[in-house]
Amino acid sequence: MYCGIDLGSRNVKIALMDEEGRLEFFKFDTIAFYREHGRLEEGRLAVDLSVLLPAGTKPRTVVSTGYGRQTVALKGARVIPEIKAHVLGAVHLTGLSDFTLLDLGGQDSKVALVRGGRLIDFQTNDKCAASTGRYLENMAVVLNITLDELSRHYENPVDLSSTCAIFGETELIGKVLEGHLIPSLAAGVNYTIFKRIRPMLLRLFSDTLVFTGGVAQNAALRKILAKELGVRVVVPENPQYTGAVGCCVEAKLTAMPHLQRH
């Protein structure tokens, strides 16, 4: 049994992988995770995994990743860079080895170029969360609709700027006042995400786009990406666990070094 932990900005995602490669997933609110399950021991965060995971779970190796690892080193876990974790997870989950990876998470966006199963270049968002899950949540609140409803619309988008996640709310309220209907407003929101990440995707272009992170559950955005870029969009099942799965893959490779690729 291998355990991968992705310490994200909004959620902590845990994946368990058994020797046959079967996966199980668990998710916790980040703040609650640290507050309720963590305690500091010699400057490292100790988390009692036995309370969080099914009874009797005893992982051979624990690997963690995520923004959280910058401030918190998880006791007993080896840490790997976030982009590496996502690439390993995407390769494992899709079986593909040449693609562009787009990961849109709670507060950050990443684009990585993968060739022969290896990371060869990457870009990340600047200091702005305008193309992330947090942005979508805020916009859904403004429109008073669910994230599900928001992710249904991609036609007749209203024109919104894509410069700031917070000013975007004011701009959206302005469009509501102009009398635009929810489908157009929602499509406009989805298009701002596309406009924001398009330069990164064009710089690291592939015919196949593997789309991961929580935002990959947005069907409208998947359609927009395929239509506007003319690429095949592949979304693994449970896309928000890709980083955690990548950690499991790394854990397995570490435990069985003969599997390492060189």
Place this chain on the structure above:
Amino acid sequence: MKSRRVGITTTVPVEVIYAAGCIPVDLNNVFITDPNPRGLVEEAELAGYPRNVCAWIKGLYSTVLRHRDIRTLVAVTQGDCSNTHALMETLELVGVEVIPFAYPFGRDRDLLALQMEKLMDRFGVDWAAVNRARERLDQIRRKVWEIDRLTWQENLVGGWDNHLYQVNCSDFKGDPDAFEQEVDDFLARLKGARPRREKIRLAYIGVPPIMDDLYDYLEERGARVVYNETQRQFTLPFETEDLVERYRLYSYPYGIFYRLEDIIREVERRRVHGVIHYAQSFCFRQIEDLIVRQRLKLPILTLEGDKPNRLDARTRMRLDAFIEMLQ
């Protein structure tokens, strides 16, 4: 010249200032070594500097206000940063004497010679005195070139020390004799040192970083900067006694294509695995990243620095991924 201490906004022909018996003070170094450089940036914002302007400019502004003994400034008005224009104007407003200096965009020799002679006029010195100053400073520069050579050829020097000794060649810390002693001591300490073991060799190109923990962070992760582009340029690493030619060969103030000639030559010679291209937030040089990416055939990580002094979480995450990618 009435004032003894003369502020400079980037590397200028410092020989002229020394020949006049004045003390050059690189304001960048004073700003960044201040106990609270962030406070200096905030002071400039309180005075009315916009938030979306480079932190170096803001730091320089407050540094001059703090150091009342610096009443004269040589400001580079072409070849560095156009924000310097407004920096000079806001400092003139508070009574600082500003001497403009322009590096000609096309590296024109006559125009550069004219600029240097105008500077000499302002300081009341002739070529004989300037060349004597050059000879003295070159003795120190040669020793700093040796530190650079020991970095990439003998693997004895870390990225931070390579950065530090070279960057200080912009003003020789205002005291060439004392600085030379520091350099001598450092070189003496390297005798018998064991070569460093970092596997990944990096180039650092662009302006010097506003955060000072970058080099240590890289080395903790098994990567070492063996080429600091701009810092090395500050040592004028060219074997010619013709001072106009020296500042014409000096690549920093000129276009990106000329700079790239030096970069391509050095990354090859120093067997570099990857390049960190640093650009300051809100700097026009961020645009040039697209040219760097087209011309350099090595993995490149573009880093953006904003406020002094430490790496932020996002930058650390990107550095981790880059080093991992190069392994």
